[in-house]
Amino acid sequence: MSSFDPKKAAHVHRELHSHLPSDPALRVKALESLVVERGFVSADTLTAWVEAYSEHIGPKRGALVVARAWRDAAFKARLLEDAAEAIKEFGFEGNATGHLKAVENTETQHHVVVCTLCSCYPFSILGMSPAWYKSAEYRARTVREPRNVLAEFGVDLAPDVKVRVWDSTAELRYLVIPQRPEGTDGWDEARLASLVTRNSMIGTDRDLTAGSG
Amino acid sequence: MDGIHDLGGRQGFGPIAVTHDDPAFPTEWEGRLYAISQTVGPEDMTIDWFRNLVELLEPKTYLTEPYFQKWLMVLLTSMVRSGMITKAEALGHGAESHAPPPPAQTVEELLAADQTHNTDFSRPIDTAPAYAIGQSVHTKRDMAACHTRLPLYARGRRGTVIAHHGAHVFPDANARGQEVAQHLYTVAFAATELWGDEGAPGDSVTLDLWESYFVRS
Numbered sequence: 001m002s003s004f005d006p007k008k009a010a011h012v013h014r015e016l017h018s019h020l021p022s023d024p025a026l027r028v029k030a031l032e033s034l035v036v037e038r039g040f041v042s043a044d045t046l047t048a049w050v051e052a053y054s055e056h057i058g059p060k061r062g063a064l065v066v067a068r069a070w071r072d073a074a075f076k077a078r079l080l081e082d083a084a085e086a087i088k089e090f091g092f093e094g095n096a097t098g099h100l101k102a103v104e105n106t107e108t109q110h111h112v113v114v115c116t117l118c119s120c121y122p123f124s125i126l127g128m129s130p131a132w133y134k135s136a137e138y139r140a141r142t143v144r145e146p147r148n149v150l151a152e153f154g155v156d157l158a159p160d161v162k163v164r165v166w167d168s169t170a171e172l173r174y175l176v177i178p179q180r181p182e183g184t185d186g187w188d189e190a191r192l193a194s195l196v197t198r199n200s201m202i203g204t205d206r207d208l209t210a211g212s213g
Numbered sequence: 214m215d216g217i218h219d220l221g222g223r224q225g226f227g228p229i230a231v232t233h234d235d236p237a238f239p240t241e242w243e244g245r246l247y248a249i250s251q252t253v254g255p256e257d258m259t260i261d262w263f264r265n266l267v268e269l270l271e272p273k274t275y276l277t278e279p280y281f282q283k284w285l286m287v288l289l290t291s292m293v294r295s296g297m298i299t300k301a302e303a304l305g306h307g308a309e310s311h312a313p314p315p316p317a318q319t320v321e322e323l324l325a326a327d328q329t330h331n332t333d334f335s336r337p338i339d340t341a342p343a344y345a346i347g348q349s350v351h352t353k354r355d356m357a358a359c360h361t362r363l364p365l366y367a368r369g370r371r372g373t374v375i376a377h378h379g380a381h382v383f384p385d386a387n388a389r390g391q392e393v394a395q396h397l398y399t400v401a402f403a404a405t406e407l408w409g410d411e412g413a414p415g416d417s418v419t420l421d422l423w424e425s426y427f428v429r430s
Contacts, residue, residue, distance in 0.1 A: 002255045002295045004262055004389045006214075006359050010269040012290045012300075017274055019304050024282050028242040030305035031249060031285060034298065039312025041252045048320045049248035054237040056324055084331065091328065098331035099378070116221030116364050118264050119280065124327060128237040128247070134280045137229045140220040143366060143418050144408055152229050162415040163404075167221065169362040170381060170397055170421030171260075171334040199233055 058127030061092045062175060063196035065125060067189045069102075070180040080104065083175060087125060094124030096173055103166065104177040105206065110161050111176045112150065112203030114142040115168040122173035126201060133202065143167055153204040166203075176203040183210040214265065214359050217272035222366035222408070246281045254288060255295035261388035263287060265360040336394035338380035343396065343424055348374050350400055351428045360388035363426040367418075372402040375419065383423055396424040 069076040079086040083100035103111040121129040166174045178200040199205035238244035266287040289303040354369035376399035383395040404412025
């Protein structure tokens, strides 16, 4: 049973941290050996988790959701109303998307998502988060100087575009729906999905183009 | 908790290491550690006690350890504190007892399991919400809680309620293993309210905030 005692936990943190090897890979190897030997989990299950998040759960899921929203106005309405429910149509519900909210970019509104307090991310539709999303730089700067941050990502904002930053402070998670590129009329879902970048669904990419489809 | 983790608006940080496409796990150990975190830990762990444990790392450790090494520290400390493992075991001195692991799960089984991890944090509540959409709210300036989800940069500020989500589990109590339901709102703050002249007119920041984070007017 946990004791939920912050002072005692901080003490153990310091004690352990000062004695652990410095090599991150060695630390994880020792932990894996321990949890397997103690019988908490099978090493093959760990391998299967890595495969699940490397091969199956990733931003391709989010891209399919966006592509369907572009093609199907009724689906888009359901997605904007309750994204956590709408993604069940794909079977993409899962880790950290029980309270998913979709926000839509327009000609005059840009959305970008951050978690300043930790690194909350909608795993089941975007997969593992990139290193920059978890970095102190992104977390510190995005709420204060979003336009400078977006410029570093190569996002060129017209002067009349307003920026809204979504700081994920509760269990809501956010999915940005980027604008559909010109010249994609009649494209099917898979071809449209190939244009949707991971960063565009976080809001650090804006102008998608038909060029790569 | 007014810790180093509360990074929003802190200055002095340099350029972002921008990437557009990444492997799920840039190193092998990150994948193994994430997998362990999905399967092993104290049974009564709550998402907010987990976050609080990350916040309780020393500031220099917090800022310099790789992201998933912070998770490793939380796993080790929480397992030691809950009695699952000893300190010697945490330090890699070998398992002090042995047991056969449960049967291995397949990728298909794990994908099905992951689908059930869309945890619902909403809870029933008897009291009516104190605020309505469109209403102005004023956040508290001082927070006594050890763990809170009201960041420093949004304290003592005025914003507008743009959504009400019913009641959700209140993190400040959940971090102590106590489940309390409280109304949750999305509040939009003008960038100029948060950052003065630095903020661009028309820009905004939204936060999801619980009712007790507001000064009652």
